[in-house]
Amino acid sequence: MENNVVIRVCMGPAGIAAGGRDVLERFREALASAGLDASVKEHCSSHQVGCLGLCARDVLVEVHTDGQKHTYQYVKPDMVERIVTEHIAGGKPVSEWLVDDSFDAFYEKQVKVVLSHCGVLDPEDIDDYIASGGYEAIGRILKKCLPEMVIDEIKASGLRGRGGAGFPTGLKWELAREAAGDRKYMICNADEGDPGAFMDRAVIEGNPHAVIEGMMIGAFSIGASKGYVYIRAEYPLAVERLKLAIAQARKKGLLGKAILGTKFSFDIEIKLGAGAFVCGEETALIASIEGERGMPRSKPPFPVNRGLWQCPTVINNVETLANIPYIMRKGASWFASYGTEKSRGTKVFALTGKIRNTGLIEVPMGITLREILYDIGGGTESGKEIKAVQTGGPSGGCIPASMFDLHVDYESLAKVGSIVGSGGMIVLDEDDCMVNMARYFIQFTQAESCGKCVPCRVGTKRVLEILDRITQGRGRPDDIAKLERLCKGIKSTSLCGLGQTAPNPVLSTLKYFREEYEAHIIDKKCPARVCKALLTYWILEETCTGCGACRRACPAEAISGEKKKPHRIDPEKCIRCGMCYEVCKFSSVERE
Amino acid sequence: MVQITIDGKKIDVPEGITILEAARRNGIYIPTLCFHPRLTYFGGCRLCIVEVKGFLRPVTACTTTVNKDMEVNTSTAELEELRKLILELILSDHPHDCMLCEKAGACTLQELAYTYGVDGFQFAGERRRYSKRDGNPFIERDLEKCILCGRCVKVCREIQGVEAIDFGYRGFKAKICTNFEEDLDCEFCGQCVQVCPTGALTGKLWARKGRQMSLREVETVCPYCGTGCNITVHVNRNEIAKVTAREDSWNEGWLCVKGRFGYRFANSPERLTVPLIRKVPRGEGAPEKVEDLFREATWEEALDLVASRLLEIKEAHGPDSIAGLSSARCTNEENYLFQKFIRAVVGTNNVDHCARL
Ligand SMILES: Cc1cc2nc3c(=O)[nH]c(=O)nc-3n(C[C@H](O)[C@H](O)[C@H](O)COP(=O)(O)O)c2cc1C
Ligand code: SF4
Ligand code: SF4
Numbered sequence: 001m002e003n004n005v006v007i008r009v010c011m012g013p014a015g016i017a018a019g020g021r022d023v024l025e026r027f028r029e030a031l032a033s034a035g036l037d038a039s040v041k042e043h044c045s046s047h048q049v050g051c052l053g054l055c056a057r058d059v060l061v062e063v064h065t066d067g068q069k070h071t072y073q074y075v076k077p078d079m080v081e082r083i084v085t086e087h088i089a090g091g092k093p094v095s096e097w098l099v100d101d102s103f104d105a106f107y108e109k110q111v112k113v114v115l116s117h118c119g120v121l122d123p124e125d126i127d128d129y130i131a132s133g134g135y136e137a138i139g140r141i142l143k144k145c146l147p148e149m150v151i152d153e154i155k156a157s158g159l160r161g162r163g164g165a166g167f168p169t170g171l172k173w174e175l176a177r178e179a180a181g182d183r184k185y186m187i188c189n190a191d192e193g194d195p196g197a198f199m200d201r202a203v204i205e206g207n208p209h210a211v212i213e214g215m216m217i218g219a220f221s222i223g224a225s226k227g228y229v230y231i232r233a234e235y236p237l238a239v240e241r242l243k244l245a246i247a248q249a250r251k252k253g254l255l256g257k258a259i260l261g262t263k264f265s266f267d268i269e270i271k272l273g274a275g276a277f278v279c280g281e282e283t284a285l286i287a288s289i290e291g292e293r294g295m296p297r298s299k300p301p302f303p304v305n306r307g308l309w310q311c312p313t314v315i316n317n318v319e320t321l322a323n324i325p326y327i328m329r330k331g332a333s334w335f336a337s338y339g340t341e342k343s344r345g346t347k348v349f350a351l352t353g354k355i356r357n358t359g360l361i362e363v364p365m366g367i368t369l370r371e372i373l374y375d376i377g378g379g380t381e382s383g384k385e386i387k388a389v390q391t392g393g394p395s396g397g398c399i400p401a402s403m404f405d406l407h408v409d410y411e412s413l414a415k416v417g418s419i420v421g422s423g424g425m426i427v428l429d430e431d432d433c434m435v436n437m438a439r440y441f442i443q444f445t446q447a448e449s450c451g452k453c454v455p456c457r458v459g460t461k462r463v464l465e466i467l468d469r470i471t472q473g474r475g476r477p478d479d480i481a482k483l484e485r486l487c488k489g490i491k492s493t494s495l496c497g498l499g500q501t502a503p504n505p506v507l508s509t510l511k512y513f514r515e516e517y518e519a520h521i522i523d524k525k526c527p528a529r530v531c532k533a534l535l536t537y538w539i540l541e542e543t544c545t546g547c548g549a550c551r552r553a554c555p556a557e558a559i560s561g562e563k564k565k566p567h568r569i570d571p572e573k574c575i576r577c578g579m580c581y582e583v584c585k586f587s588s589v590e591r592e
Numbered sequence: 593m594v595q596i597t598i599d600g601k602k603i604d605v606p607e608g609i610t611i612l613e614a615a616r617r618n619g620i621y622i623p624t625l626c627f628h629p630r631l632t633y634f635g636g637c638r639l640c641i642v643e644v645k646g647f648l649r650p651v652t653a654c655t656t657t658v659n660k661d662m663e664v665n666t667s668t669a670e671l672e673e674l675r676k677l678i679l680e681l682i683l684s685d686h687p688h689d690c691m692l693c694e695k696a697g698a699c700t701l702q703e704l705a706y707t708y709g710v711d712g713f714q715f716a717g718e719r720r721r722y723s724k725r726d727g728n729p730f731i732e733r734d735l736e737k738c739i740l741c742g743r744c745v746k747v748c749r750e751i752q753g754v755e756a757i758d759f760g761y762r763g764f765k766a767k768i769c770t771n772f773e774e775d776l777d778c779e780f781c782g783q784c785v786q787v788c789p790t791g792a793l794t795g796k797l798w799a800r801k802g803r804q805m806s807l808r809e810v811e812t813v814c815p816y817c818g819t820g821c822n823i824t825v826h827v828n829r830n831e832i833a834k835v836t837a838r839e840d841s842w843n844e845g846w847l848c849v850k851g852r853f854g855y856r857f858a859n860s861p862e863r864l865t866v867p868l869i870r871k872v873p874r875g876e877g878a879p880e881k882v883e884d885l886f887r888e889a890t891w892e893e894a895l896d897l898v899a900s901r902l903l904e905i906k907e908a909h910g911p912d913s914i915a916g917l918s919s920a921r922c923t924n925e926e927n928y929l930f931q932k933f934i935r936a937v938v939g940t941n942n943v944d945h946c947a948r949l
Contacts, residue, residue, distance in 0.1 A: 276762065293759055298635040298655035451740060451759060451766025452636045458681040461764040465717040482715070489677040492649050493638045500649075 005088060008062040009075075010119065012202055014359075016237070018058035019077060026080035027061075034084055056358045057099065063087060073099045102378060106357050109375050111338055113346045114322045115362045118206030123241050126248035129209040135254055137328035138216045142262045147177060147221045154221075154324070156332035158344030163189055163280075163317030164395065164421050164497070166343075166410040169324075172314055175304040176222040179312035184224040186215050186266075187308065187315045189285060190231035190238070193277035194393030195444060197424040199348040200318035202360050204231070204238040207322065208245035212255070212268065214321030217328060219266045222314055226267060230285050233272040242270060277394075277448035281496050282307075282315045284450065295450045296496035317422070319348055339365030343409035347420065353390075353427035356381045363408070370404040373427060384429045388512070392421025394441040395501035397508030398434065417508040419501065433530035434513040435520055438505045439467035445502040456499030459490040463506060471531040475521035483510065529591060532576045537591045539580075541566040544588040550580035596662040611653035611664055612640055622666050623675060623707075625682075625700055625789055626741035627654040630844060631750055634742045638678050639704070642666045650674065676708050683712025685719050685764075687736050694732075695791030697804030701739060720764070728776040730796055730853045731785055738768055738792035744784035751846060752783050782852040786836065786845055795834055797853060802828030811838075814851040817920045818927070819843075821851055831859050867894035906938065915942035 009015070009024040057073040063083065070093045072083065079097060087093045112118075121128045129135070141150055155170030176184060188211060192200040204211060215227045231239055246268050249255045257265045271289050273279050279294035286308050288294040307313025323345060327335045336344045343365040349372070352358050356378035363372060373379065373386055380386055388398045391408075397418030399406065406412050413420050428437065446460040463486050466479050487503035487510075494500045510517060519525045526534040539550070539559075546564040558574040561567030569580065569589075581589045593604045598611075598620055605614040610633070615622050625637035633655045641650035645663035650671060653664075665671070683705055690696045705711070719736070726733040742759070745768060749755050756778035760769030770776050785793045807826040814821040822841035826833045832855050839845035857863055868886035872878050879885055889897075905913055916934035918927050927945065934943040 278762075295759065298633070298652060300656075447763045449763045449766075451762055451764075452634075452742070453638050454636070454678050454681050454739075455638060457740070457764060457766060458685050459677075462681065462684065462715045462717055485677065486715070489674055493641055493674050493678060495635055495638070495652075 004066050006062075006064040007088075008064070008119070010058055010060040012058075012119075012205060012360075015058045015060065020059045022077040023059045023061065023075050023080060026077045027084070030081050030084040031088070034089055056356070057103070060099075063093070065091070071099045071103065072097045073103070102357075106359075106361075106376055106378070109367065109371055110362050111346050111364045112362050113326050113335070113338070114203060114210075114319055114348055115206070115360070116326065117210065118202060121207060123206055123208055124244055126209060126245065126252060129207070133329055134209050134325065135213055137325045138213050138220070138254075139260055141217060141220060141328065142260055142264055147223065150217060150221045150328070151177060153328065153332050157327045157335040158332075158339070158342075159320065159323055159327060159335065160343065160410065161317055162319035162323075162347065162422070163315075164392070164419065166420065169316065169320055172304060172316070173218060173221045175302075176312045176314045179305045181312045183226075183309075183311045184222050185308045185311055185313040186219040186222065186224040186227040187285070187289070187313060188215055188227065188229040188318060188321055189280060189282070189315050190229055190235075190318045191273050191277075191280035191285065192232060192235075192318070192422065193275070193280050193448070194395075194422055194424050196352045196426055197350050197393055197422050199350055199360065199423045201235050201238050203318050203322050203348070204235070205241055208238075208242050209249070210322040210325050211242075211318055212245055212249055214316075214324035215268060216254070216259075216266055217324050218314060218316060218321065220264055222312070224314070225265045226269070228269050228271050228289055228308075230271045230273055230279070230289060232275055234275055239270065239272065246270070276450075277444075278450045278496070278498050281498060283496070285315065286313065293450075295452050296498070298495060319423070340407065340409045342411055343420075347408070347423060349423045349425045351377050351425050351427065353425075354380045354382070354384070354386065354429040354432070355427040365409045366407045368405050368407055369399065372408065372425070373404065377427065380427070380429050382429070384431065386427055387430050387432060388428045388434070390418075390426040390428065390437065390441075390505065391424070392419035392501075392504070393424040393426075394444045395419060395497065395504060396421045396424070397504040398428075398437070398512060399508070400512040417504060417511060419504070431528055431530070433471070433526050433528040434509040434516045435467060435526075436471050436528075436530050438509045439464065439471055441505040442467060442502065445498060449498060449502075450496075453493075453495040453499060455490040456494045456496075456502065459486055459494075460499070460502050462486055463490070463503065467506070470517065470520045471526070471533070473520070473524050473531070473533040475517075475524075477521065479521055480510065480514070480517055525592065535576045535578075535591050536571060537569050537574055537576065537578070537580060537589060538571075539567050539569055540588045540590055543586050545586055547585070549583045549585065550589060553579040553583040555579065594658060594660040594662075596658050596660075596664065598664045599666055605658055608657055611642060611644075611651075611656050611658055611662075614658050615653065615664075615666060620666060622653050623704055624654060625704070625739060626743065628743050628746075628787055630839070631743060631746040631787070634746070636740065636742055637682075639675055641671060641674060643668060643671060672708075676710055679704055679708050679710045680712050680714050682739050683710060684715040684717060686712060686739075687719070688712070693737070693791040694794040694798055694803060695737075699791055700789035718764070720767070722767075726770075726775050728780070728796075730780040730849065731776060731782060732794045732796045732799070733776065734792055734794070735767060736792075737790050739790055740766060740768065741789060743787040743789065744768060744793060747783045747787050748778075752779065752781055754778050754781075757784070780849040780853065781847065782849065783846055785852075786847070795853060797856065798834045801831070801833035802826070807833055814847065815921065816848075816850045816854065818923050820923065821847055823847065823851055825855070832856075867891055869894060869897060902938065911939035912942060914938050914940055916940075916944070918943070918945050920945065920947040 007027055009020055011020045059075040061072045061075045063070045083094055117132055121132060151170050151174050159169045160166040161169055190200050219227055255267050276294050278284050279288045281296045282303055284294040284296045289308060303313040303315055305312060339345050346362050346364050348362045350360055361376055386401055388400045390396060390398050399416055399418055410420050442460055442464045446464050449456045451457045466483055469475055470479060487507050491500055491503050516527055519527050524534055544566040546561055551559040551567060556573050556575045558570045559567050581591055594607050595602055595604050598615055603618050612622055623639045625639050626634045635652045635655040640653040642653045643665040644651055690702055722735050745757055748757055757768050757770055761767050806828050810825045810827055812823055812825055814823045821843040824836050824838055835852055835855050837843055837845045837847050867889045869889045871887050872885055918930045931943045
């Protein structure tokens with residue numbers, strides 16, 4: 001029977017963090033105890049769904065009544081009762097809790113393919129996925145298609161890997177299909193180690209069956225009967241949902257021997273990663289599954305020829321795989337109608353940083369950065385200017401505001417020294433110091449370097465040391481030249497992608513924000529007022545009322561002055577914590 | 593065979609070999625640190641980078657196999673600058689105490705630093721410091737000098753099959769570790785010492801006994817067992833300073849703990865140099881000092897004594913009252929003679945060999 005009341009509570013990572021479970025529980029209780037209207041109760045279903053996208057406003061709840069949808073934002077458990085009595089029972093939505101127009105703008109320019117069912121389906125129920133057309137594609141393929149036909153379709157779709165490098169997926173499958181060997185493997189890379197990225201997590205938590213179906217189609221195409229999902233242990237919910245999904249699929253005969261009565265056998269094993277960023281690199285990932293330390297090795301040979309246990313192996317990213325069932329269901333030309341000539345389809349990005357609408361978005365390739373940042377992201381919360389955006393996480397580069405009309409696709413971003421990468425997008429405004437940002441990323445890659453090769457292990461350490469001293473006011477005149485020499489060397493001599501891309505944040509900020517480096521080194525000033533060691537605090541005598549608030553707040557006893565007389569900061573004692581700046585009610589504390 | 597071009601020179605090489613092998617076979621020099629011909633490739637030091645036409649970035653010669661018509665450049669201004677940078681980085685995290693280092697004069701890193709004229713002070717910064725000394729009796733592990741080339745890890749696994757060490761930690765802190773970073777507790781074959789290109793791994797017994805310049809090399813055969821490994825005895829003022837093995841010997845440079853570290857008997861004051869004959873019988877009241885127990889004798893006298901005693905026993909109790917047990921330290925020929933002696937001269941089949949125990 002069709003439900004005419006459906007309640008959808010966002011249970012993505014941010015939704016759960018904001019209290020989604022309690023909200024869901026409250027709905028169940030309130031609906032049960034409301035019991036006033038038997039038909040409402042009967043036709044009501046409340047279930048958990050994956051990420052709805054706009055994490056900044058969690059917990060998001062959609063209430064569908066008689067074909068009408070209302071979305072509530074910032075829902076807390078104690079709001080549930082009123083929603084149930086006034087809206088569901090009373091038929092009058094609680095207008096002050098509903099989302100406003102800007103909420104719709106967030107979705108307007110988005111195109112949902114991978115995420116089309118995230119936030120709609122119950123990820124813990126395989127029947128929900130099947131009812132939406134899930135496993136239809138693999139069923140049809142097994143009965144009617146040759147592997148080559150599937151590969152041709154994927155090639156025609158123009159899908160490229162979403163894990164970072166953008167390698168054409170159909171071609172990868174073809175190479176593995178043609179590689180000699182009777183044992184082959186299909187691996188899903190769900191290691192997602194970039195700071196600030198949570199696309200793959202959202203996909204697995206929101207629609208795990210799409211990933212499984214994608215793996216099945218891939219395995220059938222290349223001739224694999226065993227698959228692995230390499231997923232980081234820090235994603236317990238994703239692991240749990242994936243395990244459940246695999247178990248449900250096995251029960252339905254979708255995984256295991258002689259699937260759907262055909263000759264195709266395939267099963268999936270989950271391997272937990274221990275949280276090393278480098279284990280997302282495909283050869284390190286293979287080593288890790290084999291029980292070795294996750295250290296990359298030189299390519300060639302490529303995994304498609306010699307991968308796991310020396311057998312031909314395809315490694316695909318979660319998002320890449322989640323696209324597959326939709327392409328096979330709706331056709332290559334449908335998929336290829338989105339995006340640009342060389343970058344087809346859509347891409348999921350995680351918008352974070354100084355942006356009003358932080359969250360998960362899916363956009364057609366080729367959209368401009370400006371559209372993402374302003375139309376979807378809604379600009380900054382503070383109203384300050386966006387200065388730059390860092391795409392591709394620690395492996396990517398910084399793109400300045402002057403280039404925001406750039407189209408987001410593999411080639412365009414590479415041309416300006418960044419990458420699409422796995423899809424992290426960190427938005428920076430005038431309060432962000434570019435030198436410090438570069439330092440943050442290098443600190444990350446240095447700590448995550450596997451230590452195998454010299455340029456990455458020692459080179460990034462030296463880059464970090466130079467950036468450390470620049471941000472601490474000890475920069476030397478030749479530091480920029482040293483950084484450039486080091487970064488170029490690390491880029492061209494490192495063994496794996498980690499080292500080869502690690503200098504990107506430094507090189508791109510040196511290119512577009514060189515004056516910030518110079519300000520730190522020559523003038524000993526941090527233009528964004530972030531680098532503590534470069535700040536000076538002083539009190540404006542004219543406006544200081546001598547209230548003493550700053551004197552009491554200063555943890556270093558650096559402020560002196562008599563009551564009702566202008567106070568003074570002793571620069572020798574000042575530790576630049578900024579407490580005085582925060583507490584002064586008369587804006588009399590200045591800093592630079 | 594495929595034809596490739598290295599530095600403008602057309603050469604024919606077997607299919608499937610690496611660029612590095614192709615270059616070495618044709619007398620073209622490419623610097624390396626982590627490469628070792630008897631171990632699987634690693635590709636960590638990045639010194640053997642070469643330019644291959646059609647590739648965007650330099651590739652490592654030690655890991656890249658040749659292809660038909662491949663065009664390789666092993667030395668361009670850019671490559672040499674990158675190699676210099678890599679060496680500078682290695683040396684920026686190195687103790688710079690060559691004057692005290694056991695390995696001076698035989699150290700690949702030192703030699704490369706010399707060739708490229710780099711000191712590593714350009715990027716002076718933090719250096720790894722380890723204060724704990726490994727308490728094992730044989731192998732000095734001075735990991736501040738380690739360049740993480742991975743040779744020791746691989747030799748231990750691939751040649752010796754022991755896996756006593758592996759990489760630990762990440763980033764700048766990466767380190768070759770024993771299990772739980774306890775003192776090394778392994779077979780002490782010293783294969784790792786043999787392959788270490790720097791002074792990170794040396795013999796504890798070698799300390800201050802002499803370095804490359806003061807050593808005279810004597811090629812000989814290990815006296816410990818019938819395997820007969822070739823060894824090089826390094827002699828300083830008529831004293832053994834260390835024992836190594838040459839990689840072009842039939843044992844390929846590999847030795848066991850006895851051959852590599854068990855050489856101190858040679859210069860031991862307690863070593864027997866003449867036969868001794870017992871003066872006082874075993875048992876209660878026997879003196880403790882060796883001089884009071886034994887007297888020196890000539891070989892003739894000693895052998896006569898042994899022969900006459902064996903004859904007495906055989907006559908009194910029959911040949912089967914005698915048994916011969918020979919030693920793995922003897923050669924094949926010596927062992928053959930020994931069993932012949934026991935069987936044909938003594939007249940018993942009671943003969944065996946310690947390696948069977
Ligand atoms: C340091 C490093 C980390 C990586 N981490 C990931 C990751 O977390 N997830 C991922 O899918 N790919 C990651 N990759 C890319 C993979 O090596 C590989 O290219 C990708 O999984 C291939 O899948 P695709 O063709 O579907 O993109 C990483 C690469 C590098 C160099
Ligand atoms: S580039 Fe870095 S992470 Fe990659 S192999 Fe070298 S040391 Fe390891
Ligand atoms: S100890 Fe020697 S052989 Fe082992 S990794 Fe370090 S430098 Fe290489």
